[in-house]
Amino acid sequence: MSSAVLDVLWEDRDVRFDISPQQMKMRPGEVLIDCLESVEDTKGNNGDRGKLLITNLRIIWRSLSLPRVNLSVGYNCVINITTRTANSKLRGQTEALYILTKCNNTRFEFIFTNVVPGSPRLFTSVIAVHRAYETSKMYRDLKLRSALIQNKQLRLLPQEQIYDKVNGVWNLSSDQRSIKMRDSKFGLALVIESSQQSGGYVLGFKIDPVEKLQEAVKEINSLHKVYSANPIFGVDYEMEEKPQPLEDVTVEQVQDDVEIEADEHTDAFVAYFADENKQHDREPVFSEELGLAIEKLKDGFTLQGLWEVMT
Structure with missing residues (x-):
């Protein structure tokens, strides 16, 4: 692919x-x-x-x-x-x-x-x-055991189409989306491996005869390739x-003629951090850098880093 x-x-x-x-x-x-x-x-x-x-x-x-x-x-x-x-x-x-x-x-x-x-x-x-x-x-998501059938008919999504129907298919799936054929204890089977972000499932299907299995694998791979070129989300x-x-x-980004020291740079996401688990202020500590008492910083943060984010 x-x-x-x-x-x-x-x-x-x-x-x-x-x-x-x-x-x-x-x-x-x-x-x-x-x-x-x-x-x-x-x-x-x-x-x-x-x-x-x-x-x-x-x-x-x-x-x-x-x-x-x-x-x-x-x-x-x-x-x-x-x-x-x-x-x-x-x-x-x-x-x-x-x-x-x-x-x-x-x-x-x-x-x-x-x-x-x-x-x-x-x-x-x-x-x-x-x-x-x-x-x-x-x-966009892989759903197991969802309500797909209504009045003995497949509930199609808007813009969804049925290209083919294959009868006599056994579901061999274990509890574990590339598409291929693989040997199983039931013989040669159609195996669909889903991505890790969708659960990393391995779905197996038994189709007889082998010629029909090969045709199904070829058709599913072809449809998957066409769909992936312009997915419907x-x-x-x-x-x-x-x-x-x-x-x-958008405009072309011009490379700044500036070198940034990675070790001294605080990630940009600090400014957007939502600390909702904070129930009360942290204990005050004396800052020699500022010459006054401040709330104790969280681990991994520095005054210099916070100042760079704010400015």
Whole structure:
């Protein structure tokens, strides 16, 4: 199979900071739904005007002054979306969009403020597209023992089609998506291996005679290859006004003529960290660097690193 077929889907399942231009490009099946020209990243870059791109898989924010400063927030990581008042350097006290996420057991909070007064699109677009994503998970997830049959008929998803029906198939699956033939205790069988992110299942099926098995393997592989070239992710939402193509709303990133010492650099995600398990302030300690008492820093954090994030 081609590398595109085996490419791991991360766009909707990850939160990434300062991604490369390549990672910002739309993957096969990803479409740009809306583009807001003036949005402030109030949580991590307060006072910095940026562009917010809303796709069917994620939200992308990028700074207009420093394009290498950006965010990619996958919808599968979103826990909650609310609107609350925030203190924006560009708008002052104003209503903003709060997005709480969880990725790799770490919670991040993002706050976006629309710099254009009187425009509700920031709220309506993000909330509506995320809702469309939440109600279409059958397109993207592997479900075992789900309600697929209604009135003795297969319940097809919108845009789903039946290409063939193969009778007399035995399910040999163990509790363990490449498609191939493999020997089993039942003889030669069709084996479908799912990706680790979908559970890493091994699904086995017995089809007789062997000629019919070979035809089924060939057809499934062919359909999988065609589908992977332009997947249907199921997020059906369209704006009345079509956004510009992504290539027209992005600019080429210029490599900064600056060297960054990796050991001294604090990861960008620190600014978005949502420490919801913190019940009370940590004990005060004396900081020789500042000459006063401060709340004890969490392990792995330094004053210099926090200062670099805030500035």
